[in-house]
Amino acid sequence: MERRSFIKKTTALASVAGLGSVGLNAMSLISEKKIDSKPAFNLNYAPHIGMFKNHSGENPIDEINFMANQGFTAFEDNEMRNRPVELQKKMGECLLKNNIKMGVFVAHKIYWNKPSFASGDSSHRKEFLTDIINSVEVAKRVNATWMTVVPGHLDLRLDLNYQTANVVESLKYASEILEKNNLVMVLEPLNFYNHPGLFLTESPQAFQICKSVNSPSCKILFDIYHQQIQEGNLLPNIEKTWDEIAYFQIGDNPGRNEPTTGEINYKNIFKFIHSKGYKGILGMEHGNSLQGKEGELAVIDAYIKTDDFLN
Template identity: 40%
Template sequence: MHIKRTKLSPSLCIDAVFGNLSFDQACQATAHANISTIEFWSWWDKDLTALQVAVERYDLSISCCCTKFISLVNAEQRSAYLQALSDSIAVAKRLKIKTIISQVGDFIEGVPRAQQKQSLIDGLTAAALLLEAADMTLVVEPLNERIDHPGYYLIKSAEAFNIIKQVSSPKVKVLFDIYHQQISEGNIINNIRENIDYIGHFHAAGHPGRHELQRGEINYPEIFSAIKQTNFSGYIGLEYWPLTDNTIEPLQEVVSWLK
């Protein structure tokens, strides 16, 4: 039986991998690693003109950036979230970005979880109207609470997928961070295969330590092979803290895994 295998596209998070470099240096290094797409976290504290110049100089594109970190589980903050998302959409249009990353906020002590979940669903449903009008996709990110994000609301991928199904918009999906989900639950390949239609973006880092993909317990070549067998056409975001001064060779090896 012939198994379809699709080449995967890398997207390098310059804030993580090249956070100590200028935009020009980061974009040059990205191109040297045979990667043609970058992503970054916050847009509101960056010189976006300088970023655009560097991206164009090295013939790169930008896959995604974050919207402001305003709680979706707190209904009282919904209008502020939607205004910030509108601002992020405007920036994304300027930078030719098609995907925006969103966190959901911390669990609110004393408020029933079901109530917070409903606020999250309602907020994303309202956001979907903005996203559909702009032809952009929002990817909602579960995070691990064990190491990096204690107190965060959305931990397990099953709840994230359930929420996305209830929002029921092709423009609202899950950011499946393999590093976070390995810590939170494991069962990475099966969870990806069973829910690939609801995944809009991936993040990848080694565990433990959140370093190069070659380090730690996660078998990335096998995971990427499984993703290739799906119809996924988005990006694999490389979001980690390098341990080695030679950042290029590990990136080039990861690119070879994605082919």
């Protein structure tokens, strides 16, 4: 497969911290109305369905409109592939109308508890490639570029090198399909604590696999939450794997909630990513640390704070 270079494609709220009774009453009033002034974020942060449901309601279209009103310029939806086709089309149209970039959706069935990619089994490979073909059509409906791929569980009966060769072979077949459609699968290493026994866990491992596949359609999804748990050393590992990173995801640790709720210095990480000229998407793949409308406002406020890295 010929090697080709890959170019990564690519309101203002009062703080909710330390509020007294007057502040809580004021925040309650804010949460009941549309927030008129919205921040101009420096990076493309991507919320997901359900993150702002207390403000927008349960309709995905209404929630996307709410996200746009709060200044978010991207969106991701792991479950997009499983949504009705007509809803996919409507969501795609809504994203276009709001000038919001579509982020990742999960491209295939993931085997969490038994070997799939790593085994080299032909039936698993055929199922995966069929899912990739179907996901190409999903991507067209929602104007997506990226889709998530997780190679599944280790095959404990095979040497790791054989497993790696099997994974690379499947990804090469998938890349041939995706290259023809200018689409990118992003491989997501997942941490040992939340997902024990998976084949792909570390960023250097993902880097090696992408170099072996050698395709602009096979890149890394660097999930900052997972890699903080798995390997730490975040900025040096982002630097070393930069050429193969096409997408980021966000979540603080512990808790996997919005930035500022855990130990990760997201302001510094966002500043570093921005300094590299990154124009892609950072998926907000985390929960809300607080419930209800107050929790949703806290998420927005956290991103306003951590995005303020240029001053």
